[in-house]
Amino acid sequence: MVSIADHSIVSPYGIGSELSFQQIKEGNSAVQLNSNSTLSPTPTYLAKIENSLFSKIKVSHHTRLESMMIRAIEDAVSKSRVDLKSEKTLLILSTTKGNIDLLEDHDYKGFNKSRSYLGALSKHIGDYFKTSNTPLVVSNACISGGCALELGSDFLQTKRYNNIVVCGGDVITEFVISGFRSFHALSEGPCAPYDKDRDGINLGEAAACVVLSSNSNSNIQLIGSATSNDSNHISGPSRTGEGLYLATLNALNQAQIDAGELDYISAHGTATNYNDEMESIAFGRAFINETPLNSYKGYIGHTLGAAGVIETILTIICLQKNVLIKSLGYMNEGTSQPLNVIETTHSSELKYALKTGSGFGGGNNALIFRKN
């Protein structure tokens, strides 16, 4: 049995899962127009942690990302009884770009050049918490967070560890903004997942931590997980939704529930034309396109390596509070297969939720959570 023992979010809203959830429930978006010219030659809509908040997050002798991840881990672990120093605890870090912001600077922002390697991220966070095991780094594009949770669940099931602490994180950098802009993948305004007029993503910045345990009295369990590859294109989602369809089916299979039992889908919904369309096809093929669905990207942007973890936490809180959150930015149906996009935040009895993600490289991940 894989339970969610505790969690924490470090986001533009502040430190703590409950704080982020309340802001989202009230409909407040963290996405704002950012005119900082060191980030991009043109103003960009971003969900970025402001300097005043970051000054409270900053951990001395650590980079921006390390500081965010350390705060998320500290907050999640302080509430649960998990011992990070135990040999039976493993810390898993998920990130797409790690300390890539160090490359912007000739002297690596005062750090050693080796700090741009992901092995250094693992070492410095492991040293901070004095972990017995070297933290394991997962870097699998936008599904990194979901894959890290799946990996943690697998390790608990095979009894290699008793507790797994998963922390996902990525920072907003000129590196990533310029790249997505060159792809014409950035929205001109606040992003609008699943909407007819959606025109791309907003990047977000966050760290989020989930503690998985095989010995917890939590009422939320991770009961199914799967990853599949489209085997189609490295930067464009499959036209048939093949990988997401397979991942969803395999996760349902492992969870031993029927597609019709799902009460809620917390989808990837990046608000690019191709991604949202692909999801509609995959969910149509899996016969779950009438299940209430949302994307959190309108609130927190696309947080890359943190996305699977932060959105999992929001999904879990929805299950516990029996609430469905409005998919911000959605106005008019905009996918070839109809979806049941949540248009107003409202109460609803919930038991089973599906969390999905899809990313560059053709990867798709599906996780299924149950509330007891």
Place this chain on the structure above:
Amino acid sequence: MAEITSYSVIRNGKAWVNGQEVFSSSTSYDEFIKELYRDQKIGYPKFFKMDRLSKLGLVTSELLLSDQKISEEYSPDKIGIYLANNAASLDTDREHQNTIQNRNDYFPSPAIFVYTLPNIVVGEIAIKQKIKGPNNFFIFDKFDASFFASYVTDQMKLNKSETCLFGWVNVDGEEYDSCLFLAEKKKGICPLNTTSIERIYNR
């Protein structure tokens, strides 16, 4: 019990399949990998558009599967790909950073940016080898045989994969090193365990 049924190694200007040297050249990496691609008659023009990491992974996977018929023996969604390395995609990250370092000479390109993720090599292998199974990418300071032995064993035990392509693909400037393994639930070359994986990698 799963066993290693095939392995391939590319490093130091040489390529080996199941311990047998199949190619050798003393040119620099960029020339070497093209020479090896041509020598193996891979015939996959997309190769030339790939970044240096994907080129290495693709050719190593071709060597690994040259005598294998996994696409006939297994359902595509039951073939897993699990890779790891040290430098993630830093080799290409530096190239993308060069395109944005100077505001008077600002030319970020999607053709480069798409390769600034280490798992793109997994995607390239999945497309070429028609694999739709689980996939993941890990970063380690150095090759970790015991991680692969336990993780791949677990994946097969949990029935997430029936066969796994796994191993190391690293490119960092002029340094390159790849070593891929195929694990299947049948009689192979050696058992799937830390000792075998370590011995093959260190040979």
